[in-house]
Amino acid sequence: MSADDLSLATQNAVFRRIAWRLMPFLFACLVFNWLDRVAISFAHLQFRQDLGITDTVFGLSVGLFSAGYLLCEIPSNLVLERFGARRSLARIMILWGIVTISMAFVQGPYSLYLTRTLLGMAEAGFFPGVILYLTYWFPDAYRARITSRFIMAIAVCGIVGGPVSTWIMTHLAGVWGWHGWQWLFVVDGLPPVLAGLLAYRWLSDRPADAHWLSPEDRATVQQTLGQALGPAQDQRGVVLKSTLRDALANRTLWLLSLSYCMTIMCTGNVVNFWVPSILRASGVRDLQTLGNLSALPHVIGIGAMLLACRSSDRKGERRWHFAAGGGLAVLGMLLLPWSLHHAALTMVFLTLMVCGYLIATAIFWSIPATLLPVGERAVGLAVINCAGQIGSILTPVMIGFLKSRLGGFEAALTTVSVLVALGVLVLLRCTAPSSARRSFFFLPDAKS
Template sequence: MNMHSRLPAEPEATHTTPGLDPRLYRKLAWRIMPFLFLCFVLNWLDRVNIGFAHLQFKTDLHISDATFGIIVGVFSIGYLLFEIPSNLLLEKIGAKKTMTRIMILWGLVTIATAFAQTPAQFYVLRILLGAAEAGFFPGVILYLTYWFPASHRARITSRFIMAIAVCGIIGGPLSTTIMAHFAGLVGFTGWQWLFVVTGIPPVLAGLFAWYWLDDKPASAKWLSADEKHAIEQALAHERQQRKPSGHQRFVEALKDRKVWFITLAYCLTIMCTGNVTNIWAPSIIRDSGISNLGQLGLLSALPYVVGVGLMLWACRHSDLHQERRWHFALGGLAAALAMLVLPHFLFSPYSAIAVLTLMTSGYLVATAIFWTIPTYYLSDRAKAAGLALVNCCGQVSSLLTPIMIGAIKTSTGHISLALYIVAALVASGTLILLLGVPRYALRNVS
């Protein structure tokens, strides 16, 4: 029995929303996506490399798990303060200027983190990193809506989200290799070199963004006049086909309970799972019995290898049947189940990796599918601030979750209780979206 026979189908969008010509779609995808994909890999690596770095600086600087949880969490303070202004600025001044500024700044802050020696210094630099990165992810999601109509967006979004998986695949081996082989070079420790080496590429990518990115199709010299017209026609037709109740202004969207259900689902499901998967997984693997850095890095990549394949299949299936809610829910519930049983499988690294694979796969599927929902539900005028709001509220979860996990692990000596709590939160977020956003609310969902 395939998924479609078991899932309630959303009303078809393909009959009312024309897609791009396949050749034009491929041209756009090949021009835009590889560079944005690379940028997101660098973004994610600079955000989560601290999960590997702390395996060394925890001992070097005598930092507890509770303190580490705060170091991870305060990143969200800077993100919260600058998320919505950054996205609104992108809409005003364009992607070229915005992405250049974001990437250069976050690269410089990452390099500066190599010189932190006290918890207070880590706190300040992580807040600055959050401020520098603010607006990047929702900005790209917004940017894609300028180029691709709704009928193509889950596949395009999945290719962007796939950067998380690629970072997971290469991030572990790369981080541990840098830490192991660069240690002692010119007096720097391995974890210091990790921040330096991973901070340089974003600066270079930011400079290249100024040359490569175009704000909208109308300004793209690599598109013909006919191609620009075809893109605009597809996007205009999509806007006309939206149901009249679609939100035309951000203020109107704030009054809609479904917008807040979507936001709450993101906070509880995506952000809580992401903290466990991307930040605490290295510690979980180490605590299961792996002490060798090289082996730990390779094992940390395995869940993402499986997860990226399942994510691509799920997003293609979701686009084919124009169904979002249940595809998201299956991913979220799979991640919650994995977290619930993980404490019982920590007796060996291989059993732990198997459960982490289920968790990571569910996380990637839920994340990619999720972002197709608010991009449709909000109108063009409400979209910039709306996407930033969703991601900004998610940072509250990103602030509190690692602090909670670190505090529990320090006080109990084990991560099990924290995993049970996070599993309950993830399952709750999944059910909130299923029950709070009925399928009729997502007609022609992107």
């Protein structure tokens, strides 16, 4: 074995050890995070009768979550960079768990608006904060696979979220005089509170603080990351921060933000909030069957995402892998309106859409850290996610409005698919392999 092969084997062993330490916990935290989003889509099927919630009111409540998220997103990411992941992630999870539990006590549209806004404020910074946190531990050549392990929680939530949510709503309805949807919020709110308490003890802010790594392993991580980061760090490994103005003046950041808003968040809103209603429109009436069917596209989506991310890291290529995912999502959404009265076809096209969504999401989040200067990453990742929340404000309101006015999903899904396609084109333009961008975007090959 050559010295280079030995060095690569050592690096792989160290980063594998880090992944086993961090990723299962972060994976579980994202499952808890996305269960909130699955919960509201299933709870809506019951509380719209109990509380008189129309599709327009529901869409607005989903959008208000994003408004609260948008308000606190950049400050939350800056706090994480300043005070560390342990404190920040613990605070975020404990607060969102408490607010989720409080949603069991909403009485009508206005209390729903209030709790959804507070939930967005509480969750702000979690997802981009973890993406930023992972850049402290893993170099570019590993990032698509590592990101896919984190993003996989969204798919797992899609698999277990539907059946578990409908089971809770069916079997706990009437206990202590509460509705099934009330129990759903209580059960979903407890795990993040416990995870937040654990985060402070389990996570380390930086590799230099990781006492569970040997001094040799810490040196390997810092050396590998130092080679990847280059002059953006000083010799002590301290990040040289850019100003907020520098970050916001970066044209690439705004193009990435626009693409994320149009591609990932528009598709994500359909996947995370409207799939139960789409299945019901296709003729599925039984609540438990609906929950089980909603899980199937995510099972296939996990395999598709892992294969795509493995291919992306091996080939050191991002843009066309992202485009392939976005294209699948567009195709699925364009075909869905013509299959809404056929449950089997609806499942096929939902599966295409979910596969494309998961692939595009995982590949996308491996791109910004490669294109943005190190000192701008905290602000940049938050700005990108903020743009996504703007999409989350507008998309559910638009879908709810078009569905209420026109009596179906046809116009809504067609409109969203056009936006997704435009978002793919924006990213392809942003990451075009010109001589100035090629050195940033195409990554070195990493053997597994």
